[in-house]
Amino acid sequence: MSRTYTIRDVAKRAGxxxxxxxxxxxxxxxxxxETRQKVLAAIEELDFHPSPVARQLSAGGxxxxxxxxxxxxxxxxxVGRLEGIEAVLAQSEYDLVLYNVETPEQQASLFRKVxxxxxxxxLIIISLTPSNEDVKRFERYGMPVVLLDTSHPDLxxxxxxxxxxxxxxxxxxxxxxxxxxxxxxDPLDNPFGFRSSALRLEGYREMLAECGIEFxxxxxxxxxxxxxxxxxxxxxxxxxxxxxxxxxAASDTQALGAIEAIRQMGLRVPEDISVIGYDDIEVAAYVxxxxxxxxxxxxxxxxxxxxxxxxxxxxxxxxxxxTLPVQLIERETTGPPAAA
Amino acid sequence: MSRTYTIRDVAKRAGxxxxxxxxxxxxxxxxxxETRQKVLAAIEELDFHPSPVARQLSAGGxxxxxxxxxxxxxxxxxVGRLEGIEAVLAQSEYDLVLYNVETPEQQASLFRKVxxxxxxxxLIIISLTPSNEDVKRFERYGMPVVLLDTSHPDLxxxxxxxxxxxxxxxxxxxxxxxxxxxxxxDPLDNPFGFRSSALRLEGYREMLAECGIEFxxxxxxxxxxxxxxxxxxxxxxxxxxxxxxxxxAASDTQALGAIEAIRQMGLRVPEDISVIGYDDIEVAAYVxxxxxxxxxxxxxxxxxxxxxxxxxxxxxxxxxxxTLPVQLIERETTGPPAAA
DNA sequence: CTGTTAGCGCATTCAC
DNA sequence: GTGAATGCGCTAACAG
Numbered sequence: 058m059s060r061t062y063t064i065r066d067v068a069k070r071a072g073x074x075x076x077x078x079x080x081x082x083x084x085x086x087x088x089x090x091e092t093r094q095k096v097l098a099a100i101e102e103l104d105f106h107p108s109p110v111a112r113q114l115s116a117g118g119x120x121x122x123x124x125x126x127x128x129x130x131x132x133x134x135x136v137g138r139l140e141g142i143e144a145v146l147a148q149s150e151y152d153l154v155l156y157n158v159e160t161p162e163q164q165a166s167l168f169r170k171v172x173x174x175x176x177x178x179x180l181i182i183i184s185l186t187p188s189n190e191d192v193k194r195f196e197r198y199g200m201p202v203v204l205l206d207t208s209h210p211d212l213x214x215x216x217x218x219x220x221x222x223x224x225x226x227x228x229x230x231x232x233x234x235x236x237x238x239x240x241x242x243d244p245l246d247n248p249f250g251f252r253s254s255a256l257r258l259e260g261y262r263e264m265l266a267e268c269g270i271e272f273x274x275x276x277x278x279x280x281x282x283x284x285x286x287x288x289x290x291x292x293x294x295x296x297x298x299x300x301x302x303x304x305x306a307a308s309d310t311q312a313l314g315a316i317e318a319i320r321q322m323g324l325r326v327p328e329d330i331s332v333i334g335y336d337d338i339e340v341a342a343y344v345x346x347x348x349x350x351x352x353x354x355x356x357x358x359x360x361x362x363x364x365x366x367x368x369x370x371x372x373x374x375x376x377x378x379x380t381l382p383v384q385l386i387e388r389e390t391t392g393p394p395a396a397a
Numbered sequence: 398m399s400r401t402y403t404i405r406d407v408a409k410r411a412g413x414x415x416x417x418x419x420x421x422x423x424x425x426x427x428x429x430x431e432t433r434q435k436v437l438a439a440i441e442e443l444d445f446h447p448s449p450v451a452r453q454l455s456a457g458g459x460x461x462x463x464x465x466x467x468x469x470x471x472x473x474x475x476v477g478r479l480e481g482i483e484a485v486l487a488q489s490e491y492d493l494v495l496y497n498v499e500t501p502e503q504q505a506s507l508f509r510k511v512x513x514x515x516x517x518x519x520l521i522i523i524s525l526t527p528s529n530e531d532v533k534r535f536e537r538y539g540m541p542v543v544l545l546d547t548s549h550p551d552l553x554x555x556x557x558x559x560x561x562x563x564x565x566x567x568x569x570x571x572x573x574x575x576x577x578x579x580x581x582x583d584p585l586d587n588p589f590g591f592r593s594s595a596l597r598l599e600g601y602r603e604m605l606a607e608c609g610i611e612f613x614x615x616x617x618x619x620x621x622x623x624x625x626x627x628x629x630x631x632x633x634x635x636x637x638x639x640x641x642x643x644x645x646a647a648s649d650t651q652a653l654g655a656i657e658a659i660r661q662m663g664l665r666v667p668e669d670i671s672v673i674g675y676d677d678i679e680v681a682a683y684v685x686x687x688x689x690x691x692x693x694x695x696x697x698x699x700x701x702x703x704x705x706x707x708x709x710x711x712x713x714x715x716x717x718x719x720t721l722p723v724q725l726i727e728r729e730t731t732g733p734p735a736a737a
Numbered sequence: 738c739t740g741t742t743a744g745c746g747c748a749t750t751c752a753c
Numbered sequence: 754g755t756g757a758a759t760g761c762g763c764t765a766a767c768a769g
Contacts, residue, residue, distance in 0.1 A: 061513060061538060063746055074756040079748055087754055106513045111746030114454050114761045118748080122494070122516070131480045140471045143497050152516065154462070155495045157483050173401060173446040176462070176492065194444075198401055284683065313683050340680045343624065343653050403762055414740040419764055427738055451762030454745045 062105045071099035082107055113175075122152040123364060124177035126167050128184055128249055130157050132282070133338040134308065134353060138183060138205060141357020149365070151178075158185065161248040172200035179364045181205055186250045187212070201367040203376070205360040207252065213367070213376045215359045219253045222349045222383040223260020223305075226333050229347070229385055230303045231268045234393045235331065238265070239276040239294050239301035241287055241311055254279070254307050257335065261305060276301055287314030295322060295330075302330060302394040309334035309341045309348055316346075316390065327392035337386055345389035352381050402443045411439035422447055453515075462492040463704060464517035466507055468524055468589055470497050472622070473678040474648065474693060478523060478545060481697020489705070491518075498525065501588040512540035519704045521545055526590045527552070541707040543716070545700040547592065553707070553716045555699045559593045562689045562723040563600020563645075566673050569687070569725055570643045571608045574733045575671065578605070579616040579634050579641035581627055581651055594619070594647050597675065601645060616641055627654030635662060635670075642670060642734040649674035649681045649688055656686075656730065667732035677726055685729035692721050 064078040071078065073092055080088045081096045088096075099105075112118045125142060127135050139155075146153050154177050158164045168191045171180060179201040186207045187195070195202045195212075204214035230238050240261050242254035262272050278294060280286040287306060291314065294301055306312035312334030319330050326332055334341060337350035363376035404418040411418065413432055420428045421436045428436075439445075453460045465482060467475050479495075486493050494517050498504045508531045511520060519541040526547045527535070535542050535552075544554035570578050580601050582594035602612050618634060620626040627646060631654065634641055646652035652674030659670050666672055674681060677690035703716035 061515075064748095065746080068756095075747080076749080076757075077755060080755085083748075089754060092754080108454075108746055109514050109516060110450055110453050110460070111761090112748075114448075114450050114745090114763090115747045116749065117761075120450075130483075131476050136471050136476055143470075147497065147499065147503070153495050153497075155493050157487065157493075159487065163487070169444070170446055173444075174449050175401070176449055313680075317683065340653075340683075343657065343680075344684065404764095405762080408740095415763080416741070416765085417739055420739085423764080429738060432739080448762055451745090452764075454747090454761085455763040455765080 061108075062103045064105075064107065067096065067099045067103060067105050070103065071095045119178050120176060121150055122154050122177045123361075124154045124156060124171055124180045126156045126158060126164075126171065126180065126182045126185060128158045128164070128251075129282075130155065133310065134336050134351070135183060137336075137338070137351075137353030138357040138360075141354035141359075142181065142361050143357075144354075145358050145361040145365075158249075164249065169194065172198040175200075179203070179368050181360050181364055182207070184249070184251060184253075186252070201364060203360050203364045203367065205356060207250075208378065212378075213363050214378045215356050215363060216378075216380045217351050217356060218380050218382055219256035220260040220263070222335060222351070223257035223262075224264040225260075225383065225385045226257075226305045226335065226349050227261045227264035228268075229387070229391065230305065230331060230333060231264065231270070233303070233331065233391060235301075235303040236270055236394075237276070237299065237301040238270070238303045238305060239278065240305045240307070241278050241280075241290050241294075241315060242307035243282045244279045257307055282308065282310070284310055284314035284317065287311035288318040289314075291315040291318035292322075295319070295324075303391070304330065304332050306332065306334050309336045309338045309346060312346055312348065312390070313340075313344070316344075326390050329395055331391040331394070333391050341386075342388070347388045347391040348386050350384045350386045352383075356381055401448075402445045404445075404447065407436065407439045407443060407445050410443065411435045459518045459708075460516060461490055462494050462517045463701075464494045464496055464511055464520045466496045466498060466504075466511065466520065466522045466525060468498045468504070468591075469622075470495065473650065474676050474691070475523060477676075477678070477691075477693030478697040478700075481694035481699075482521065482701050483697075484694075485698050485701040485705075498589075504589065509534065512538040515540075519543070519708050521700050521704055522547070524589070524591060524593075526592070541704060543700050543704045543707065545696060547590075548718065552718075553703050554718045555696050555703060556718075556720045557691050557696060558720050558722055559596035560600040560603070562675060562691070563597035563602075564604040565600075565723065565725045566597075566645045566675065566689050567601045567604035568608075569727070569731065570645065570671060570673060571604065571610070573643070573671065573731060575641075575643040576610055576734075577616070577639065577641040578610070578643045578645060579618065580645045580647070581618050581620075581630050581634075581655060582647035583622050584619045597647055622648065622650070624650055624654035624657065627651035628658045629654075631655040631658035632662075635659070635664075643731070644670065644672050646672065646674050649676045649678045649686060652686055652688065652730070653680075653684070656684075666730050669735055671731040671734070673731050681726075682728070687728045687731040688726050690724045690726045692723070696721055 064075050068075045068078045156167050181203050184206045208214040245255045278290040280290050304315050334346050334348035337348045341348050366376040404415050408415045408418045496507050521543050524546045548554040585595045618630040620630050644655050655672050674686050674688040677688045681688050706716040
């Protein structure tokens with residue numbers, strides 16, 4: 058393994074000083090065309106590439122990398138966002154550093170460490186909400202941050218209209234004729250501060266109220282994310298003296314668990330029970346799941362655009378925070394309630 | 398935005414020299430417990446974190462990051478591997494830099510750029526096969542590389558037994574009584590050099606031969622990855638004068654497309670046509686898809702372990718290349734052929 | 738055990 | 754225009 062060359066090698070070979078080499082590397086105007094050519098030739102011959110690390114250390118240069126802090130990045134909802142982020146990044150000169158968080162401790166540690174380490178020029182935080190103290194630290198270290206699927210008064214954010222999503226799902230069910238509508242979600246109170254389950258609950262309750270249906274606490278079940286837990290929650294719901302005729306799940310994954318449970322009881326979807334999901338993940342179309350589509354890919358795209366706006370050297374500007382709309386996708390898992 | 402602290406600040410605050418600070422940062426044994434505590438306290442108070450960039454520049458230090466080059470990392474098969482990789486990395490002090498490749502040009506550019514940029518200490522390449530020239534470059538720049546789901550004579554690799562997977566899938570179908578078995582795969586000849594479709598075809602053909610069934614070229618259909626293309630390919634297959642009674646798909650995603658097509662024709666799975674997939678992605682269990690399970694997560698884990706072995710300063714050793722076994726998972730999409 | 742010093746590769750002064 | 758010197762934050766080698 059031969060050592061990689063440095064500008065000093067190039068300088069020697071071209072018979073100039075290192076300063077000059079640095080100048081041609083950075084397209085500095087004050088270099089005569091003649092020496093410039095000599096240097097370029099030497100670079101070529103040596104197959105020399107400047108070290109981005111050294112470059113950054115001197116003159117506080119850029120890293121040309123952006124960081125993503127995301128919880129459970131392998132879950133479909135996050136993969137979709139990452140996909141959008143990646144699509145934009147691929148067109149740029151930026152690399153992507155992925156910080157996954159699976160525990161609240163990791164989150165805390167990352168929020169502290171990443172701004173300090175300066176391994177990335179900017180940060181996109183997905184679904185995780187920084188504390189005021191965290192935000193202060195980001196500012197202190199001059200780390201540009203954009204929030205995705207979460208928000209904070211002092212940070213630009215791209216969110217998705219979860220309240221409206223909850224409303225739309227509920228309205229759809231009510232319009233079909235349902236009155237006994239249950240809601241299955243992730244735990245409202247969770248160590249990561251995820252808010253979407255709570256926001257969708259809000260929309261659900263608002264719409265219920267609008268339609269003159271009383272909210273029943275026993276119709277709202279919470280449990281860890283995942284198909285199996287949702288399966289179990291659904292069994293609980295169906296064991297009620299007056300079980301719901303429709304279930305709104307806070308994610309497609311959970312909706313699948315609900316359907317599984319219903320079928321296992323020998324009931325049919327949607328003839329006996331209707332189920333509506335949330336996200337519109339890839340498989341939703343395949344299984345014909347009615348759901349609320351979130352613009353996951355697009356939100357990823359928007360978040361990077363916002364970050365680039367913050368990173369723009371020429372005219373850095375504060376990107377606007379905004380909310381993306383959701384859309385009801387009707388398929389085959391919802392229908393009118395059984396004649397009863 | 399206040400400047401970030403350096404070890405000099407810590408040293409001053411703790412009343413020691415920078416060398417001592419560096420020692421406690423690196424767990425150097427020769428530091429008295431007393432001064433160690435003083436330094437630790439100063440670090441704590443300042444909320445100090447060493448700069449990985451400076452760290453690397455000095456003494457050819459490590460970057461404490463490893464790179465992953467993966468094509469289409471949002472596909473389930475890759476997400477599963479990433480998950481395994483991440484799980485190991487999370488326990489280590491290494492960060493993850495993700496290089497996604499969607500085009501052959503990106504692949505070529507990444508293979509050149511990543512080794513000399515030295516942004517990462519080591520590299521895991523998934524499913525993409527470097528050329529001899531690429532391998533030479535990795536060596537020249539001293540970039541440790543582990544291959545995952547692909548191989549090269551000069552590089553350690555973790556592969557999965559695709560040939561055997563093709564055999565097992567085919568054997569399962571034959572044992573059920575099928576003789577007219579089709580195979581749907583990605584294009585054998587593709588710009589990325591993906592080999593798995595070809596290897597599974599090999600297993601399929603070998604097993605067919607073993608069972609005395611002649612291979613029929615018109616029973617092998619290739620097309621871009623994805624449910625929709627597989628859907629179309631299945632329609633072609635079913636339009637044959639003597640359509641197959643069973644279909645082996647090179648991925649679960651494609652198997653879903655096949656099932657979709659079959660059902661759309663008013664046929665039932667598995668009563669009329671059997672379908673077996675490959676991968677055992679999350680949703681396979683949900684839809685009851687019979688499939689060949691690939692240890693995706695585990696293969697990710699193994700690849701990082703192998704890379705760490707290469708990276709180990711004390712006794713760097715060449716990790717062995719090996720192949721992980723696959724497993725037939727019988728569910729409800731395969732059965733005996735219709736009485737015919 | 739611990740303080741001091743010399744680089745790591747590069748960009749950026751400052752003189753010439 | 755261009756060469757030499759200085760420093761980015763850190764680790765390692767060298768003295769004490």
